[in-house]
Amino acid sequence: xxxxxxxxxxxxxxxxxxxxxxxxxxxxxxxxxxxxxxxxxxxxxxxxxxxxxxxxxxxxxxxxxxxxxxxxxxxxxxxxxxxxxxxxxxxxxxxxxxxxxxxxxxxxxxxxxxxxxxxxxxxxxxxxxxxxxxxxxxxxxxxxxxxxxxxxxxxxxxxxxxxxxxxxxxxxxxxxxxxxxxxxxxxxxxxxxxxxxxxxxxxxxxxxxxxxxxxxxxxxxxxxxxxxxxxxxxxxxxxxxxxxxxxxxxxxxxxxxxxxxxxxxxxxxxxxxxxxxxxxxxxxxxxxxxxxxxxxxxxxxxxxxxxxxxxxxxxxxxxxxxxxxxxxxxxxxxxxxxxxxxxxxxxxxxxxxxxxxxxxxxxxxxxxxxxxxxxxxxxxxxxxxxxxxxxxxxxxxxxxxxxxxxxxxxxxxxxxxxxxxxxxxxxxxxxxxxxxxxxxxxxxxxxxxxxxxxxxxxxxxxxxxxxxxxxxxxxxxxxxxxxxxxxxxxxxxxxxxxxxxxxxxxxxxxxxxxxxxxxxxxxxxxxxxxxxxxxxxxxxxxxxxxxxxxxxxxxxxxxxxxxxxxxxxxxxxxxxxxxxxxxxxxxxxxxxxxxxxxxxxxxxx
Numbered sequence: 076x077x078x079x080x081x082x083x084x085x086x087x088x089x090x091x092x093x094x095x096x097x098x099x100x101x102x103x104x105x106x107x108x109x110x111x112x113x114x115x116x117x118x119x120x121x122x123x124x125x126x127x128x129x130x131x132x133x134x135x136x137x138x139x140x141x142x143x144x145x146x147x148x149x150x151x152x153x154x155x156x157x158x159x160x161x162x163x164x165x166x167x168x169x170x171x172x173x174x175x176x177x178x179x180x181x182x183x184x185x186x187x188x189x190x191x192x193x194x195x196x197x198x199x200x201x202x203x204x205x206x207x208x209x210x211x212x213x214x215x216x217x218x219x220x221x222x223x224x225x226x227x228x229x230x231x232x233x234x235x236x237x238x239x240x241x242x243x244x245x246x247x248x249x250x251x252x253x254x255x256x257x258x259x260x261x262x263x264x265x266x267x268x269x270x271x272x273x274x275x276x277x278x279x280x281x282x283x284x285x286x287x288x289x290x291x292x293x294x295x296x297x298x299x300x301x302x303x304x305x306x307x308x309x310x311x312x313x314x315x316x317x318x319x320x321x322x323x324x325x326x327x328x329x330x331x332x333x334x335x336x337x338x339x340x341x342x343x344x345x346x347x348x349x350x351x352x353x354x355x356x357x358x359x360x361x362x363x364x365x366x367x368x369x370x371x372x373x374x375x376x377x378x379x380x381x382x383x384x385x386x387x388x389x390x391x392x393x394x395x396x397x398x399x400x401x402x403x404x405x406x407x408x409x410x411x412x413x414x415x416x417x418x419x420x421x422x423x424x425x426x427x428x429x430x431x432x433x434x435x436x437x438x439x440x441x442x443x444x445x446x447x448x449x450x451x452x453x454x455x456x457x458x459x460x461x462x463x464x465x466x467x468x469x470x471x472x473x474x475x476x477x478x479x480x481x482x483x484x485x486x487x488x489x490x491x492x493x494x495x496x497x498x499x500x501x502x503x504x505x506x507x508x509x510x511x512x513x514x515x516x517x518x519x520x521x522x523x524x525x526x527x528x529x530x531x532x533x534x535x536x537x538x539x540x541x542x543x544x545x546x547x548x549x550x551x552x553x554x555x556x557x558x559x560x561x562x563x564x565x566x567x568x569x570x571x572x573x574x575x576x577x578x579x580x581x582x583x584x585x586x587x588x589x590x591x592x593x594x595x596x597x598x599x600x601x602x603x604x605x606x607x608x609x610x611x612x613x614x615x616x617x618x619x620x621x622x623x624x625x626x627x628x629x630x631x632x633x634x635x636x637x638x639x640x641x642x643x644x645x646x647x648x649x650x651x652x653x654x655x656x657x658x659x660x661x662x663x664x665x666x667x668x669x670x671x672x673x674x675x676x677x678x679x680x
Contacts, residue, residue, distance in 0.1 A: 078135035079117050082128050093117060097125050156202045167201050172213050176672045179652045182206050182214075182665075210665060217676075218668045224679040225269055226296065232258045234632035235298065237271070238307040239289060239314075240643035241280055244654050249663055251650060251670075252276040252285065253643045254292045259631040264617040266457060266635070270646060270674040271296060275663035285317035304632055305460075305507055307640040310335070326507060328640040329453050329463055336494040337398040337446055341439075343490035346483065350435050351401060354408055356426040357415065358390045370422060374414050399450050402443050405436050431483075438484045442491070445473050453638045460636040461515035461612065463508050467499045506531050511633040514626060516606045516615040529597065532629065536593035539628045596623045649673050 083093040083102070089109050092101045102120045104112040121129040157164040175182060184190050185203050194203055204213065229235070236257040243250045256271045272292040278284055293300070305324045308314040309331050318325035342348050361368050375388065388411060393404040408415065412433060419427055428436070449466050452458060474492040481488060502508050509528035512518045520528065600623050606615055612634060620627030653669050654661055661669075 077114050078132050078139065079114050079121070081135070082121060082125070082132065083117055095120060095125075097128060100124075155200070157200045159202070159204075164201060167198060168204055168213060169217075171204075172209060172217055173676065175209070176217075176669060176676055179649075179673070181657055182209050185209065214665070214668055214672075218672060221672060221675050221679050225271075225675060228267070228269075228679070229256065229258070229296065229298070232261075233302055234258065234304045234635060235302055236304045236307070236636040238637060238640040238643045240309060240640055240647065241276055241285070242647035242650055244651070246655060247660070249654060249666070250276040250280070251647070251663070251666070252288045253646050254289060255642045255646065257635050257637055257642075259613065259635045261628075261631055264613045264620065264627075264631065266459075266613055268456070268642060269678060270671050273646070273650070273667045273670045275667070280313060282313050282316035282320055285313060286320040289317070290321060305636045307637055309640060324507060326460070326505070326636070329466075330450060330639040330641060332498050333446060333450060334396070334398050336491060336498055337443065338395075339494045340487050340491035341398070341401070344484065344487040346432075347435055347439055347487050350428065350432040350439075351405075353426040353428055353432065354404060354436070355393065357408065357424055357428070358392050358404060360425050361390055362392055367422070371411075371414065371418055374417055375411070378414055378417070398443075399447050402440065402447050405440050409433075409436060409440065435483050438480060439487070442484060442488055445470060454641045456642075457611070457613075458638045459511060459515070459612075459634045460508055460638050461511040461518060461634060462638050464502055464512045465518050467495065467502060470495055503527075507633065507636060510535060510629065511636065514630040514633055515612045517608055517610065517612055519605050520601055529601075532597060533593055535629045535632075536597065536625045539625050540593055593625055596625050599623070600626055646670065646674065 082096050084096055085093055091104055091107075091112075093104055094101055100120065102116050104114075105116050106112045118129075118132070121132055159165075159168075171185070174180060175184060183206050185206055191203060194201060238255045238257070239253060241250060241252050251273050252275075253273050254271045255268060257266070257268045259266055272295065274288055274292060276284060276288055289306070293303070300321070300323055303323045305326055306318055307326055307328055308318060310327045315325070315327075341351060361371055388407065390411065391400070391403045391407040393400040395401070408428075415428075418424070449470065453462055453466065471492065474488060474495065504527065510531050513520060513525075513528045513532050606612070612630070616627050616630050616634075620630075650666070650670055653673070654666050
């Protein structure tokens with residue numbers, strides 16, 4: 076007990092105030108409950124009003140501290156290292172592994188002299204685990220714990236969408252095939268995603284190898300093929316064929332299709348492609364020459380003015396497999412047009428842009444602006460298959476509008492329109508796109524094929540209704556059979572015609588009610604106004620699924636599908652950071668665990 080209580084009295088042990096024995100003042104004990112009471116206010120009262128008593132308290136407290144001596148065991152334990160099974164040591168090891176996984180650190184970081192010195196300074200009693208322990212024990216344990224939590228989340232979800240892609244390392248002979256899963260929580264209607272598996276893809280990347288790898292991953296996670304709503308993949312023939320062999324629905328990546336469309340449009344007009352080629356030469360010159368870059372930065376600062384504080388803008392080098400990088404390259408050149416012209420007046424460049432080419436680049440940026448905006452929209456985490464049909468419709472209409480300043484790019488614009496129409500000719504008849512658009516409250520039946528979409532939606536609603544009826548029938552107890560008595564006659568007295576007629580009515584009773592319920596819900600839903608484009612369709616269904624339970628179930632299924640396979644491509648950006656020059660001997664098994672944990676650990680801690 077604190078020595079301060081020599082100078083204070085409590086009315087009851089749970090009193091919120093204490094009475095000073097010297098001046099009889101009532102002092103608050105601090106806190107709101109007995110568990111949070113403290114003596115701070117009491118000590119301050121003595122120090123402020125009763126100096127002699129405060130000095131007595133200080134002396135008594137010091138005597139109490141000196142009187143309690145550490146035991147020999149306590150003293151020894153403070154000097155020794157923490158055992159591996161110690162709670163504190165386990166916590167530090169877990170945080171160390173999180174640091175390695177989330178920050179793309181090599182497992183050998185525990186052998187680095189600087190890192191060991193840092194840990195020794197922060198916690199001298201902690202014994203750093205070896206690289207072998209982290210690799211063979213701690214990492215697999217964390218992997219199995221996180222994968223178990225993910226399996227619990229997926230259990231009971233009957234409609235799952237997937238994205239897949241293949242990545243080949245530049246620093247070692249390793250190819251990985253990814254499978255990411257997307258689903259909508261049935262209770263909160265929030266969109267969820269996770270890396271399901273990153274698996275080594277050995278041998279040729281043919282249809283059989285891809286199909287076998289994805290099937291093995293699904294079997295590993297105990298996901299039946301009937302729960303696969305759709306798999307988003309690239310447009311390569313081997314991927315298409317693999318999905319056909321698996322007999323699962325699949326769709327091409329919208330971003331890949333846009334890449335092909337824009338590439339076709341840019342290459343269709345010689346003057347535009349020549350301007351792009353010259354642009355690449357100019358940007359490449361500054362990327363490969365430090366002297367040229369320094370001169371350009373000096374010119375930028377000079378033209379900005381003496382008092383300018385903004386940093387010099389860097390030119391963007393494009394990657395021909397990413398059309399939007401060409402868009403950003405052109406924009407960076409247009410932004411530095413005056414500076415580049417001034418540079419060309421005093422220094423040599425491998426290529427120059429004429430006034431006509433500058434004008435063509437400006438017009439090209441204007442035409443490609445909607446494509447860039449659409450690419451950003453469909454690449455976000457909340458984009459779904461419902462965005463495809465409305466986005467393509469908007470693109471077509473924009474490309475059909477003739478502008479006065481189209482001279483010089485008419486061929487490119489016309490080719491873009493033809494490419495969009497050709498490559499997306501079947502999207503409105505694709506059931507996955509049509510139904511997804513209809514159940515998205517931002518779009519509903521605004522498409523040109525609304526009637527077909529409504530028929531498809533009605534079929535999906537009937538499937539949900541039948542599943543609900545089957546579940547209800549399975550859960551209900553069988554009714555006791557009672558002889559049918561009608562007008563004093565037993566059921567055996569009825570004619571065969573009457574008995575068959577009654578049986579036919581019974582057969583069609585529930586499906587008729589099912590269809591009627593489904594149609595009524597759909598009509599009520601479609602009559603309501605659409606929400607704005609900025610509103611979330613998931614939030615809409617979270618608020619309205621109780622009103623439209625059948626539609627809500629269909630929405631959870633169809634809105635789980637993304638519009639692109641971007642998630643898998645982003646995954647391999649992580650893979651290139653993990654399997655790099657410093658870790659080119661990393662085994663495929665360890666790489667799979669590190670990639671899996673990098674993406675899933677923040678979600679399933």
